[in-house]
Amino acid sequence: MVEILRTKAELRARVAEWKTAGDRVGVVPTMGALHQGHLSLVSAAGEACDRVIVTIFVNPKQFNTPEDLENYPRTEEDDARKLAGYPADVIYVPDPDQIYPDGFATNVSISGLTEVLCGAHRPGHFDGVATVVTKLFTQTCADMAFFGEKDFQQLQVVKRLAADLDLMIEVVGCPTIREEDGLAMSSRNLLLSDRSRIKAPVLNEVMEEMAEGLRQGGQASDLRAKAESRLNAAGFGEVEYIDLRACDDLSVLETPERPARLLAAVWLAGVRLIDNIAV
Numbered sequence: 001m002v003e004i005l006r007t008k009a010e011l012r013a014r015v016a017e018w019k020t021a022g023d024r025v026g027v028v029p030t031m032g033a034l035h036q037g038h039l040s041l042v043s044a045a046g047e048a049c050d051r052v053i054v055t056i057f058v059n060p061k062q063f064n065t066p067e068d069l070e071n072y073p074r075t076e077e078d079d080a081r082k083l084a085g086y087p088a089d090v091i092y093v094p095d096p097d098q099i100y101p102d103g104f105a106t107n108v109s110i111s112g113l114t115e116v117l118c119g120a121h122r123p124g125h126f127d128g129v130a131t132v133v134t135k136l137f138t139q140t141c142a143d144m145a146f147f148g149e150k151d152f153q154q155l156q157v158v159k160r161l162a163a164d165l166d167l168m169i170e171v172v173g174c175p176t177i178r179e180e181d182g183l184a185m186s187s188r189n190l191l192l193s194d195r196s197r198i199k200a201p202v203l204n205e206v207m208e209e210m211a212e213g214l215r216q217g218g219q220a221s222d223l224r225a226k227a228e229s230r231l232n233a234a235g236f237g238e239v240e241y242i243d244l245r246a247c248d249d250l251s252v253l254e255t256p257e258r259p260a261r262l263l264a265a266v267w268l269a270g271v272r273l274i275d276n277i278a279v
């Protein structure tokens with residue numbers, strides 16, 4: 001089994017040994033309930049680095065409601081078992097006071113990028129992400145950090161954060177891993193009922209169709225209306241957004257005149273699903 005550390009003192013001691021030996025350290029931040037998406041990040045970290053830390057911390061600051069935090073899957077033992085076949089040297093599962101000690105009063109907030117898409121629908125979410133990621137970067141002293149394109153906006157936010165604060169870490173984005181039917185892997189998929197799980201891949205199908213329409217010269221606003229009605233007909237609830245955005249600054253586009261991404265967040269029977277694809 002991979003070693004589990006729960007305090008920053010133990011983690012720092014281990015990382016100090018590695019750094020003395022000249023090892024390059026990678027970190028893969030997660031909230032656990034690990035699946036092949038997370039494990040692909042661990043493999044990427046193993047290829048680029050000598051040592052890999054996987055962090056598991058269900059970060060209360062990035063949840064918008066107590067129910068969502070409560071319902072989030074927690075599967076630490078399974079997670080540790082899954083990591084056994086991967087190049088992880090340490091699993092860092094910090095006790096909450098290691099991240100948020102008594103009196104904790106700092107908030108890391110990024111403007112612009114966090115005000116759109118998920119940021120507009122989940123107030124405070126990206127402040128929570130940025131704050132915990134900053135702490136995990138400084139606690140692990142990693143040289144490289146691996147994040148999934150699955151959370152495309154989060155990846156852009158973390159890159160901005162690392163650049164703006166001169167954090168000595170290279171942020172690497174890795175491709176989205178999908179189920180065979182196209183559904184993007186997510187810990188939240190565990191919350192889908194059997195019936196919803198069957199409907200869920202329609203999101204990716206609709207996005208691929210919309211991306212094809214855009215490639216053929218269609219306008220995002222026309223194609224969005226069609227996509228929304230297909231999703232509603234398939235039994236999805238609220239479509240928070242299904243937007244064409246510029247990759248670098250996430251500004252709204254009508255056509256993919258520069259590198260662009262189609263991003264969506266939709267509700268399916270009480271579960272919020274997000275996905276994004278290159279156009």
Ligand code: AMP
Nearest residue numbers: 030031032037147148150151176177185
């Ligand atoms: P989470 O545990 O959901 O906070 O995710 C931890 C990391 O895994 C983030 O960098 C996610 O973007 C990444 N991730 C989650 N799902 C996938 C996926 N299907 N493919 C690739 N990376 C993913």
